[in-house]
Amino acid sequence: MGPAQLLNAVGRAGRAGRESEGWILLTRHRPPRTSDFDLLEPGEDRLQVLSALGTADALAALEAAEVLIAQTTDAIFRLAEDHAADFASYVWFTLDALSRIPTLTSRPPLAAVDNLLALRQLPPDLQARWLALAAKTAEQYATTEPAARRRWTTPGTSIGTARELDNLAKVLTELLLQDPAATAPAYDGIWADMLAGLLPDEWPLQRTLDFLAQHQVYDKLLEQPEAKSAWHFTEKPSRTSAQLNVDIAAAITGWISGEPIPRLATTWLPGLDSEWALEQTVSKISETFEHYLAWTVGALVNLVNIRLEEARAEIRLPATTGWHLRHGVDTPQALALLNAGVTSRRLAHQIGRTATVQGIAAEGLRTWLTGLHLDGWRSQFDATEYELNDLLEYVRKSRPSMIGALLDTGRVSLQVDLTGAAPSVRTPLQLRSSSRLHTAPLTIDDGSHTLAWVPADAHLDVLTVIDSGIDFDTTLTGSLLTLRLPDVR
Numbered sequence: 001m002g003p004a005q006l007l008n009a010v011g012r013a014g015r016a017g018r019e020s021e022g023w024i025l026l027t028r029h030r031p032p033r034t035s036d037f038d039l040l041e042p043g044e045d046r047l048q049v050l051s052a053l054g055t056a057d058a059l060a061a062l063e064a065a066e067v068l069i070a071q072t073t074d075a076i077f078r079l080a081e082d083h084a085a086d087f088a089s090y091v092w093f094t095l096d097a098l099s100r101i102p103t104l105t106s107r108p109p110l111a112a113v114d115n116l117l118a119l120r121q122l123p124p125d126l127q128a129r130w131l132a133l134a135a136k137t138a139e140q141y142a143t144t145e146p147a148a149r150r151r152w153t154t155p156g157t158s159i160g161t162a163r164e165l166d167n168l169a170k171v172l173t174e175l176l177l178q179d180p181a182a183t184a185p186a187y188d189g190i191w192a193d194m195l196a197g198l199l200p201d202e203w204p205l206q207r208t209l210d211f212l213a214q215h216q217v218y219d220k221l222l223e224q225p226e227a228k229s230a231w232h233f234t235e236k237p238s239r240t241s242a243q244l245n246v247d248i249a250a251a252i253t254g255w256i257s258g259e260p261i262p263r264l265a266t267t268w269l270p271g272l273d274s275e276w277a278l279e280q281t282v283s284k285i286s287e288t289f290e291h292y293l294a295w296t297v298g299a300l301v302n303l304v305n306i307r308l309e310e311a312r313a314e315i316r317l318p319a320t321t322g323w324h325l326r327h328g329v330d331t332p333q334a335l336a337l338l339n340a341g342v343t344s345r346r347l348a349h350q351i352g353r354t355a356t357v358q359g360i361a362a363e364g365l366r367t368w369l370t371g372l373h374l375d376g377w378r379s380q381f382d383a384t385e386y387e388l389n390d391l392l393e394y395v396r397k398s399r400p401s402m403i404g405a406l407l408d409t410g411r412v413s414l415q416v417d418l419t420g421a422a423p424s425v426r427t428p429l430q431l432r433s434s435s436r437l438h439t440a441p442l443t444i445d446d447g448s449h450t451l452a453w454v455p456a457d458a459h460l461d462v463l464t465v466i467d468s469g470i471d472f473d474t475t476l477t478g479s480l481l482t483l484r485l486p487d488v489r
Contacts, residue, residue, distance in 0.1 A: 053118035058083035077160035155299035169303035213249035258349035298322020336362040397457040
């Protein structure tokens with residue numbers, strides 16, 4: 001790791017929006033020296049930023065693009081997944097963005113390209129070659145139908161793949177419109193035409209996945225250059241080993257249904273060495289499901305829904321399909337948990353299934369889980385210590401810093417859950433964890449009885465006060481718990 005990379009790592013320590021500072025541990029495979037700290041103060045020559053368009057790989061891609069342009073009229077759509085394709089996509093996106101801003105359309109279309117770092121660093125001959133590619137891209141852009149060229153900016157792929165996705169979306173939309181439910185009026189009478197397509201029904205996730213599998217969508221997506229080797233399996237680790245065929249649609253069904261990864265490895269690659277099967281399964285889940293298909297299926301669904309909206313159809317595909325593929329869960333509740341920072345797929349899947357059965361929507365998860373508290377999470381979902389802390393963070397209510405308020409004003413109060421009748425007078429109490437062996441609810445005791453529990457959504461805030469070592473007194477008036485510094489009345 002060089003000095004620039006090290007400083008970048010230092011800047012990433014801590015979680016944005018949650019901490020105001022972070023720590024890094026710098027270790028070397030030898031006794032430390034004072035000179036090691038020179039890495040933290042590199043000179044300007046070690047921090048120089050160079051354009052990627054000047055690298056050997058980029059120039060090789062540019063040369064290949066020039067050859068392709070000389071051989072075919074639609075070369076821009078055939079660029080491989082490389083620096084030249086990325087550059088052409090940037091030019092295409094820029095041209096489309098400028099066309100939407102009337103105040104900027106008087107400027108030369110490629111003015112933004114002239115301001116790229118590469119056009120400041122590269123020698124004139126290389127600048128001219130990249131500008132020639134930009135001009136060829138602009139020429140292709142100008143001859144493309146306006147609505148289509150705008151749609152092709154949304155997937156974030158190469159222009160050629162965006163065009164393929166759009167063509168596939170057109171085919172899928174035509175198939176969907178053959179469904180009587182897509183065109184059947186949702187309302188009768190004078191409102192039918194006015195409200196057509198405004199309140200469409202969303203297909204269930206599994207029906208959507210089955211539809212995509214039925215029409216070989218996954219196979220077509222895996223043929224695009226961005227897929228690279230996303231879904232390739234081999235019998236053995238060697239490069240010359242025979243390739244294995246794993247049904248992508250069946251694999252997606254198992255992944256979405258929440259099957260554990262070791263079981264997926266056994267199902268996908270029976271008979272293989274267990275370690276090699278598991279290694280490939282983990283790798284392909286990351287490469288194919290969590291990245292490539294989550295990206296391209298999500299983009300495709302968006303393009304299909306745009307066309308359905310234009311047709312004023314009464315159905316839509318679920319906009320979160322790509323996210324379900326990424327996380328490997330099949331309920332919106334599980335998806336909400338994972339998108340909010342819960343890291344356990346197993347836990348999210350189990351909570352999602354239970355919430356669905358009990359009629360708890362994703363919007364009501366926090367309230368429902370807060371009511372179950374730590375003991376409920378452990379008994380209903382078999383949550384581990386790590387998972388419990390994830391859930392405590394998830395249900396944590398946004399509030400001013402409790403420890404900050406205590407130090408600033410000398411007191412802080414919150415509502416707690418009583419276990420019986422509320423005390424009739426202000427009572428001095430003990431605030432402690434109900435178990436010393438594992439994460440457990442915080443209780444308010446009078447020495448012989450538990451009078452109340454700290455709600456799960458305040459658990460971490462109160463625990464922070466306890467762990468700080470600050471001396472404070474605890475009193476309970478009704479269901480209002482108050483923490484006071486000893487010298488505050």
